[in-house]
Amino acid sequence: MHGLVHVLVCGGTSVQWLDTTTQEWCRIAGELSSAARGVGMRWITICPYVGWFTEMEREQVCKRIAKATGGSIDRSTVTHLDNDGFTISFNVCADGQQRFVDVADSLPDSLITEDTLSTAMHSPALFDPDLIVVHGPANKVPQSLMWELGYSELVFVDTPWRRLQSSDVQQAISDFTTRERRFGGIDV
Template identity: 35%
Template sequence: MNARNPDPTPQLHHLVVVGGTLRDWADWTDEQWSHRISELGKVADHVGANWLVIRPFAGPPDEKTPTPPARTTTVGACVVTALAECDGRRRFARAVADLQAAATPITDRAIDALLNAPADVDPDLVVIVGAGHRTPPSLMWELAYSELVYIDADWRHFGAAHLDEAIGAYASRHRRFGGID
């Protein structure tokens, strides 16, 4: 419970929403992105989240689709970022290479800092938009300690009500942080 969220729902500091393909993302207008970011950001802010990161589910690396620009805005007290990175393995390899280039020791904390950016904590909740039988290749590191909620919806129609549904499912769970009961 916090000042922005009098609800006893477990605290959500960092949410990740994964949906659509790189092609879906590239086809959206700036107006569509502004609406999506604002709509989801309001829900995240309402539950007291500090960060909401939106990523595509996938996008073949050989696809001739332009990569949409990163978008970051603040909605209330929540920083909302849309990052069009599709390959979690490449992100991991780039993080290690960046640490090596900076002569920074390669530790789980250092990798965490790069892969979770702009957030400074692991995601509490990862919402996967689409069929509930696949995990997104865009996430690799983030899945270990996050609660996963699958929402069977088309990315183009995913909105505030879907995110509310995912947060409700999260609130009813007992977090194990990677462990088993």
């Protein structure tokens, strides 16, 4: 095992997510599950790269993903737990600041701490992502990521979102295993 427990895949615009069919979501979930096998990964979280959803659009995308994966819907997240304990979670909020506000609003004021916010931001995963695989340009950080960037390794891939394959994630994992993690630190 490479110390790789949680991977976040960030790709596609809100428009692309809206246009993704149930069959395509099924394929994407299968590709991501396939990439996770054999490396000890417990969670994959998927979120859009950029964009915005109306409430109706968010519900439409969540229902389509839930139908494709057999997952359950909780607000803006669809979660599917495999028989072997692997969890794939689709977060349908493309705005990291809005997701943070939604999480903070869902917690009682007396319970808002860094730990409770972190737990709620990563739910159902229990930890920060070890690796973030970004389907987008390497010169721009996705607006959907805000909380996750501090302690995660970023790998950018050139594959368009709707052509995502397990080999893209496996290559990112391979790249991850060769890195010296600094957990938010900088070179001095």
